[in-house]
Amino acid sequence: MVNIDPTLMIGIPLFMGFLIPSVAIVWKNSPRYLAGFTILFNLIASTLLLIRSLNAPVISVLGGWQPPYGIVFVAGPLGSMLALLISSMTMLTWFYLPPHIKEGNETKFYMLFILLMAGATGMVLTGDLFNLFVFTEITSIASFSLLAYSRGKDEKEAVEATIKYMIIGSLSSAFFLIGIALLYGATGTLNMADLASKIPSANHNLVMMALAMIITGLGIEAEMFPLNGWTPDAYTGATHPVSVMFASVVVKAGFFALIRVVFLIFGAATEALQILMIFGLLTLFVGESSALRQTDLKRMLAYSSIGQMGLLLVAFSLNNQTALVGGLYAMLNHAIAKGLLFMAAGSFIFALGTRDISALNGMGKRMPVTSALFTIGAFSIMGLPFFGGFISKIVIIAGSMQAGTEGMLVAILILSASLIELVYFLRVVHRIWMREPEDDSRLKEAPFTQMFPMIVLAAFVFLMGIYPQAFFKVLIPAAQELLRGLGTMIGGA
Amino acid sequence: MIYYMAAAFLIAIGIYALMLKKNMIKMVIGLSLMDSGVNLLLISLGYINGGTAPILLNGVKPQEVVDPLPQALVLTNVVIGVSVTALALSVIIRVYKHYKTLNSDKVRDMKW
Amino acid sequence: MDYTAFIRPEYVLMLLFAGALITYFAGKYSSMARYSLSLLFSGLALLMVALLYGKNTLSVWTPSITPNGISMYVGTNPLTWFFAIILASLSFLTIMYSIPIMKGKRMENWFYTLTLLLMGSMLGVVFSSDLLSFFIFWEMMTLSSYLLVTLAGKRSDKAALNYMILSTMGAYSMLTGITMLYVHFGTTEFSLLSAQIPGTPVNFLWLSLGLVAVGFLVKSAALPFYVWAAPAYSEAPDGFTPLFSGALSKLGAYGLFLFMYVIVGMSALIGMGSFRGVSSFGYAIALLGSITAFIATLYAIREDDIKRLLAYSSVSQVGYILMGLGIGTSLSVAGSLYHALNHALFKTVLFMGAGAIIQLTGTRKMSEMGGLATRMPITFLTMLISIFSLAAIPMTSGFGSKWLIYEAAINKGFVFIAPLAFVASVGSFLYSFRLLQAVFLGQLPDGLKDAKDPSLLVTIPMIALTSITVLFAIVPGVPLGAIASAESYMGIQPIQVDSLFYFRIGNSFGAYNALVVMTILLFAMLVAMIMFAFAGSKSKKVDQHDTYLSGEIYEHHSDLGLHYAANFYRPIERMFEPYLRLRLERTYDAFGRGYELLSEGIRRVYSGDVQTYVYYVIGFLGMLIILAGWWW
Structure with a gap:
């Protein structure tokens, strides 16, 4: 078995990020292929990493400095699963890109695209708190720039969304950094495992203050209500593949960072979990309710994403193994299904030239394949049987039932929100298949390169619905890793 | 102690600018101020009054040495801060091109 | 080869799901293939279900699907067989009936695919022997029936969406209850669950059973949830309504039987609190059922739309089923199961007939029909007998089942339920009479002079179902035998069936000999017919508006309400108007x-x-x- 050092999964994309513009000077078409190769490398590396990490966590020390002094990369099953998710979603989005990015600017786009992947991968793999901050910033800056990428008639909305995202995002990073500073002041270390072992003996007030700061900072990335003002605008304003990246990669990495800090560093602090629970439920309801009345397809999907992130927060803050597995399953399912939905929606909008939901009437006849793929994604998010969302919903409900009476209330709230979600997705799906179109003409389906990632994602959505055991093999150790905490992983080094 | 107060003060000014100034450039200035405040906070965490640079020459005891780690962090953060500010300002130029205003109240085509 | 090895519920389900897929692809290219394949698959499934009679199986369906390694089971037993045979035969006959009815309608290919899928998922609901697969099939059933309703096009949008929302609400409530059971007992298989039930805290049982019951009450369109039923039944495509109302509405009752008597069991149910020897939970269900029966009857009386009338009638008849189910005595459960069978038989025929008439006349308003009895004799006769069965007139098997339910209610001395049931029964006679009078009797409108019976594919299912209704009226022992074994499976004292013609009602109320009753009634009917034949020649045919206009020449406007079916039961409507307004x-x-x-x-x-x-x-x-x- 070839072992690829996880560091290379950051290093190579960063290096390629510099290489792409220089090679582009001599070979104009190179950026796409160079980017593609880089992503492929990461895909292979993360697959190998996942296989290795299922046996024992992979720890990679940077620059020969032993932890807790140096920076380490820690890849447990959870981190490597997410790294795999990130690289595979990036790969699929790479296939989806071409018609959506314009000639000439390609170089910059691919450079940022790779940086985004590198940043997100770093966020899930790093074992050092400040390093987490740096990768968060790399991811954020790459996403700011990708968001502002649109030109032409979409530019106005894109820049508006960008400035909003930038202001809120920078605020978030400032708070995150303050939190890190406070933690460092209280414990004198930045290594996550070391932090976890030192926090119980540190100044309680300072630590709690730091926790509040970090929750606020990372909550913004994780789309937590009321910190998610930037989200709907960013999803709407971005070009379609970038929306996919936001939904499936950036937000997932941010969410994972939040969960990691709360679970691993603070040892699933009950206070923090209660806050996350309450705000998760709020996020769930605000997101789903806001989506209910949307007339803009992408905005509806964006609010639905917010709702799903709320569901994830709730699932994780239940803090038992079943709920965690359910939450992770929902996370995977959401990354895959929402990526599929954004891709399909992108193809619709590309063909129709409008984001208005009412323009979707009769799309089942006009673009049958894309419509079918969109429907599959929607069914999965709605949680219908034989799709991934169903399994995640059932497992989360079972997990919440284990939390007693309170958990029962949570279950009922989750299901009510799920009902709202069902209503608005059903309205769209109904429009697509059952309404008569005003204009009967057949629209051109997306080319095969774009269809391919959607088909792969749809296949995964199915697979998750009918053969969940395959995923549980990874998710159960991942959930156990979260529950066990970091201490045992690195031997308290 | 004075450093901590100064840091808190800078952060407070930044938040003030973000909350009460409508002009987006001023908001970005606020962000930048906050960043400086955070940097100051980080530096002061590791600062020892009268300490020397963390270079272990003979005669320098570890407890007299300024903590080098925050300084490294600050260096990184300064770079990040610069790039974010530059990016934000360039985006604001484009916002101005489209909206002919810098007032954040007016830049709200996308809502609800 | 030993074919009996294939007679297992899981193969039935696989056959149907594969069949749905094959039919879809084959049907895209040839309509003939579509019809023959869907008939073939449903017929084969029906045959397999029929051969399952008397079997008791239980097998693992898929290994461990969730992290805790829950397996999915399917199996069959007398109770499931009783429902499965109803569902399978109705599905088969409805598919046959749909061939001419749905011809050329929009998304015809999807109709057959979805009907097969629905048949599979309905059978899946009854065959599944664990909570998880039960729920999955339940959701599939809801989804496929929702899609079938939407096939009618824009008209059915709102009805379909409301149906889906309410059903999903019910399903989620059920899911909550199911997961509660699972988390508490750590198993999902029904028999393992029921073994652990004794000694469970009463509050827990109330909560979980109540949550689960909400899902079933939604599906059976019982009181607080009945709002979806009438629009959805009536707006659904004509080819689907018979199945929807005849078969699908029974599954709510099946679920209640399953959870109340099979899983929780009679003694634990009584342990949850009882009222005159009837469990409080069951009493609540019975009460809801009787009120539903009553209210829906009132709505049905007002309706001029033939499908809406039948839809409300369905709601009210399912109310009867719930009533018998809730009371939970040997008699009432037998009555309830028997009524489920009867309702499936007669309501399917009625909706089939209604569909045929609607296709012929192009309207659903009864006030635009009339006098069709002479033009459509087969439709008339089959629907007449079904209406008799609906109105529980002796000589049809509908009589036996309603009688059983009344007896049970009276036996227990339920002063609220029994009168409601009686009033509702009178009401059902009223609306069925309206149906009969307005559609088949009276004068033929000018537009319908050349009306004739629909094709054989429509009449054969109707005749088949009607002859079963008549047959079961003569030999109630046949269905009651199956019911008795279902009852004993549920741990309820089985009703005594002494011979094919004859069954005892308790020990105090004596017995009912169908053969004797039938002979007497037939004789009386014959006498009446002879008398009518001699007196009938004096009647004179007049134009249908002459009753009002006395021969004056008048432009015919159907919206003037001059048709005798308009405002048919005005006085009754006026009586209940203030209450009916509170919808x-x-x-x-x-x-x-x-x-x-x-x-x-x-x-x-x-x-x-x-x-x-x-x-x-x-x-x-x-x-x-x-x-x-x-x-x-």
Whole structure:
């Protein structure tokens, strides 16, 4: 078995990020292929990493400095699963890109695209708190720039969304950094495992203050209500593949960072979990309710994403193994299904030239394949049987039932929100298949390169619905890793 | 102690600018101020009054040495801060091109 | 080869799901293949279900599907067989009936695919022997029936959506209850569950059973949830309504039987509290059922739309089923199961007939029909007998089942349920009479002079079902034998069936000999017919508006309400008008609109101004810091 050092999964994309513009000077078409190769490398590396990490966590020390002094990369099953998710979603989005990015600017786009992947991968793999901050910033800056990428008639909305995202995002990073500073002041270390072992003996007030700061900072990335003002605008304003990246990669990495800090560093602090629970439920309801009345397809999907992130927060803050597995399953399912939905929606909008939901009437006849793929994604998010969302919903409900009476209330709230979600997705799906179109003409389906990632994602959505055991093999150790905490992983080094 | 107060003060000014100034450039200035405040906070965490640079020459005891780690962090953060500010300002130029205003109240085509 | 090895419920389900897929692809290219394949698959499934009679199987369907290694089971037993045979035969006959009815309608190919899928999932619901697969099939059933309703096009949009929303609400409530059971007992298989039930806290049982029951009550369109039923039944494509109302509505009752008597069991149910020897839970169900029967009857009486009338009638008849189910004595459960069978038989025929008539006349308004008896004799006769069965007139098997339910209610001395049931029964006679009179009797409108019976594919299912209705009236022992074994499976004392013609009702009420009753009644009918034949020649045919206009020449406008079927039961309507105005639909509508309004308000949170978002962030942080200082 070839072992690829996880560091290379950051290093190579960063290096390629510099290489792409220089090679582009001599070979104009190179950026796409160079980017593609880089992503492929990461895909292979993360697959190998996942296989290795299922046996024992992979720890990679940077620059020969032993932890807790140096920076380490820690890849447990959870981190490597997410790294795999990130690289595979990036790969699929790479296939989806071409018609959506314009000639000439390609170089910059691919450079940022790779940086985004590198940043997100770093966020899930790093074992050092400040390093987490740096990768968060790399991811954020790459996403700011990708968001502002649109030109032409979409530019106005894109820049508006960008400035909003930038202001809120920078605020978030400032708070995150303050939190890190406070933690460092209280414990004198930045290594996550070391932090976890030192926090119980540190100044309680300072630590709690730091926790509040970090929750606020990372909550913004994780789309937590009321910190998610930037989200709907960013999803709407971005070009379609970038929306996919936001939904499936950036937000997932941010969410994972939040969960990691709360679970691993603070040892699933009950206070923090209660806050996350309450705000998760709020996020769930605000997101789903806001989506209910949307007339803009992408905005509806964006609010639905917010709702799903709320569901994830709730699932994780239940803090038992079943709920965690359910939450992770929902996370995977959401990354895959929402990526599929954004891709399909992108193809619709590309063909129709409008984001208005009412323009979707009769799309089942006009673009049958894309419509079918969109429907599959929607069914999965709605949680219908034989799709991934169903399994995640059932497992989360079972997990919440284990939390007693309170958990029962949570279950009922989750299901009510799920009902709202069902209503608005059903309205769209109904429009697509059952309404008569005003204009009967057949629209051109997306080319095969774009269809391919959607088909792969749809296949995964199915697979998750009918053969969940395959995923549980990874998710159960991942959930156990979260529950066990970091201490045992690195031997308290 | 004075450093901590100064840091808190800078952060407070930044938040003030973000909350009460409508002009987006001023908001970005606020962000930048906050960043400086955070940097100051980080530096002061590791600062020892009268300490020397963390270079272990003979005669320098570890407890007299300024903590080098925050300084490294600050260096990184300064770079990040610069790039974010530059990016934000360039985006604001484009916002101005489209909206002919810098007032954040007016830049709200996308809502609800 | 030993074919009996293939007679297992899991193969039935596989056959149907594969069949749905094959039919879809084959049907895209040839309509003949579509018809023959769907008939073939449903017929084969019906045959397999029939051969399952008397078997008791249980097998693992898929290994461990969730992290805790839950397996999925399917199996069959007398109770499931009883429902399965009803569902399978109705599905088969409905598919046959749909061939001419759905010809050329929109998305015809999908219709057959979805019907096969629905058949598979309905059978899956009854065959599944664990909570998880039960729920999965239940959801599939809801989804496929929803899709079938939407096939009718834009007209059915709202009805379909409401059906789906309410069903999903019910399903989620059920899911909550199911997971409660699973988390508490650590198993999902029914027999393992029921073995652990004794000694469970009563509160827990009430809560979980109540939550599960909500799902079934929604499906059976019982009282607080009946609002979806009439629009969905009536707006569904004509080819689907018979199956929808005849078969699908029974599954709510099946679920209640399953959870109340098979899983929880009679003794634990009584342990949850009882009222005159009837479990309180069952009493609540029975009460809901009887009120539903009563209210839906009132609505049915008002209806001029033939499908809506039948739809409300379905709701009310399912109310009877719930009534018998809830009371839970040997008699009432037998009555309930028997009524489920009868209702499936007669309501399917009625909806089939209605579909045929609608296709012929192009209208659903009964006030635009009339006099069709002479033009459509087969439709008339089959529907007449079904209406008799619906109105529980002796000589049809509908009589036996309703009688059993009444006896049970009276036996227990339920002063509220029994009278409601009686009044509802009178009401059902009223609306079925209206149906008969307005559609088949009276004068033929000019437009329908050349009406004739529909094709054989429509009449054969109707005749088949009607002859079963008549047959079972003569030999009630046949269905009651199956019912008795289902009852003993549920741990309820089985009803005594002494011979094919004859069964005892308790020990105090004596016995009912169908053969004797039938002979007497037939004789009386014969006498009446002879008398009518001699007196009938004096009647004279007049134009249908002459009753009002006395021969004056008048432009015919059907909307003037001159047709005798318009305002048929005006006095009764007037009597109940103030109460009928309080429709539950409005409450639901108001709730829905209110929530939409609320969400319209909620999304104003996203003001679009970045500064507001900064406020949110700072506010959130401030709150956390305050919490960190005080609370933590």
